[in-house]
Amino acid sequence: MKLTDRVQDGIVILQPKGKIMGGPDASLLHDKLYEYIKQDMRKVVIDLKEVDWMNSTGLGILISGYTTLRNNHGHLKLANVTDKIQSLLTITKLVTVFESYDSVEDAVKTFK
C-alpha cells in the first residue's frame, strides 16, 4: 500500500492506494493519521478511491482514528468509498458510524 497526504483548507486528506490487509503497510496509514492528530489537526478525510479492498485491520485503523478524533472534538469522514468497502461497512454495521461522501470536495464542504 502507498499513501499520499495533503492539507486542504486546514483539513487533512489521506489517500491510501492498494490493499489494506495488515502488517507494515497498515501501520503506514495508522502512523500518518496519528502524526496529524498529534499536530492537533482534527478534521480528516480519508479518500478511498484507490483502495482495492481492506480487511478488518483496515476497518480497525479507521475506527481508531474516528474515536480518537471524536474524543478530541474532531471528525474523520470517508470519501469515494468503493463498492467492495461499502459492502464491508454494511456487513459490519460500520455504515452507521462513518459519514461517507461521493467526493473529497463534498466531504470537505461538510467541515465548513
Add this chain to the structure above:
Amino acid sequence: MDKPIISGDTIIIPSSQENLADVDLFIEGTLRGYGVQESIIADIAISVSELVNNAILHGNKSSPDKAVTVSIARVNGSVQITVKDQGIGFNPEKVANPIEDANLLKEVGRGIFIVRSLMDSVEITGSSEGTVVCITKAI
C-alpha cells in the same frame, strides 16, 4: 524458516505479517488462473487475509519458529482454501459479536465475522496441534 515457500497449491509462510502480501499474490494469482471474476477474488482474498492474520497473531503468536500453511484447490465448482497454524487451537464460540452495539467501535474482533459473511462455508477445527480453518466459495 526465513521466507515463504510455494509448492504447487500450497504456500507456507513464517509467522510475520510481512508475508501477508506473498499469500495474497499467491491466492489471487491462482484464482485468476481459475478464471474467477474479480469481485469474488476480492471476497476470497479479504477472507484469506483475515484467517492468515489470525493464524499469525493469535494462533502462532507471531513466533518465528511457527509457520502458517495455506492451501487452495478447485472442488466441484467451488474453491476451497485451508489455513493452518501451529498454535493451541481456539474456540470460535468465544468470539464476541462485532455488530452488537457494545462492540461496534472496537478496533478488533471482526475477522471471523467477515469471513463467515463473505464465504459460502467456514469450518474451524482446533486441537492442541493448531487450528485449521477451511473456507469454500462457489466460483
